Amino acid sequence: MEFNFITTTALAVIVSTSVFAASNDVEHSAQEKVQFNIFSSETTDQMVVNEGGYISAEFGQILASSLMGKTVYTYEPGKPEKDAVGDVNDLVMAPDGSFKAAIIGVGGFVGIGEKDVAVDFKRISWMSWDGERHLVLHASKEELTEAPVFMRQALNLIHREGLLVVDQSNLSAENMIGTVVYGSNDEEIGEISDVILSSESQVVAYIIDVGGFLGIGEKPVAMDIDALTVYKDAKGDLHIYTPYTEGQLKAQRAYSESDYSSDRDVGVAR
Incomplete structure (x- = not known):
């Protein structure tokens, strides 16, 4: 599957976030951990900017490419089951370069009949289970099915x-x-x-x-x-x-x- 950023042309995008800080973790069980807010609105004073406006790779940054194609699961408090509802097909960026939403391909089969739904990043979190990190969306499967199509x-x-x-x-x-x-x-x-x-x-x-x-x-x-x-x-x-x-x-x-x-x-x- 080919992915494209909905933004101006760029060679690479690195997203800086403090989401990985241990203070943001919420324990649910020995096997399950939620880290809320995939992106933080806070900026860091520790980012190293080299001469010419280049930055160095640092802890806490996310490569946008690591999100593309990643499966998204629904998460509802009190419900142990987590349904896979789609994959990240694209990212929406604002004119100022900030990330606003993830476009999730919902429904369909192997891409046929699938619809794009743009979800605000504030509703998406990291959750760890079975030793792996997953993207979870704080919504029901029914809500996504009825959500409006994002018209590219x-x-x-x-x-x-x-x-x-x-x-x-x-x-x-x-x-x-x-x-x-x-x-x-x-x-x-x-x-x-x-x-x-x-x-x-x-x-x-x-x-x-x-x-x-x-x-x-x-x-x-x-x-x-x-x-x-x-x-x-x-x-x-x-x-x-x-x-x-x-x-x-x-x-x-x-x-x-x-x-x-x-x-x-x-x-x-x-």
Whole structure:
């Protein structure tokens, strides 16, 4: 799996933290120890800054690469079991260079159907058991499942001159049908062929025809509106992006009106 930092280009990132100090440890049992706050808001006066603005490796620093791909477990006080809920796919940095959140890939199977959820670092801790250190999130598995998707494409607005995010509630089915959809790598992956309306006539999902050639062999896939970001250019033309790849959508269950009518969660990419 390839990981990317959501920030400006950098050759290496070292995160300084006091989280490893023994005074921050909270003992739970002989085999289990929690160290709260993966990153500390405190700065250290001991960091050695060499001439030219370079720093030396020191105790208490964390390499961001050591977090990438690491499994995250839920932690609820009073519940001994810890569920693996996803892996760290990315890190979110603020314009000042500070780390703000971890992007956790939740749900799905081998990356298919997985959604990105950005979690504030204040909710993530280190916990040790079985002689190893693990990342734990102070939330239930259900909470993460229902959490909003972190839309990476929204960050690309600064790279797309003249494009503005559009409120989808102001768009009609006529506006959307026939519009090309672009995937996570900005590649064309299909087009919207239909919309799904709620009982209140609100658009809740789109049908995207994926793959095929000249309309032959296309596969209809249902996608929740929150899995798409819609932009408009200066001419009023729409540009639609999703964090999914064409391969991931091809692996989705084909949309069936009868299946959707019986269970609206069946085969809907979110």
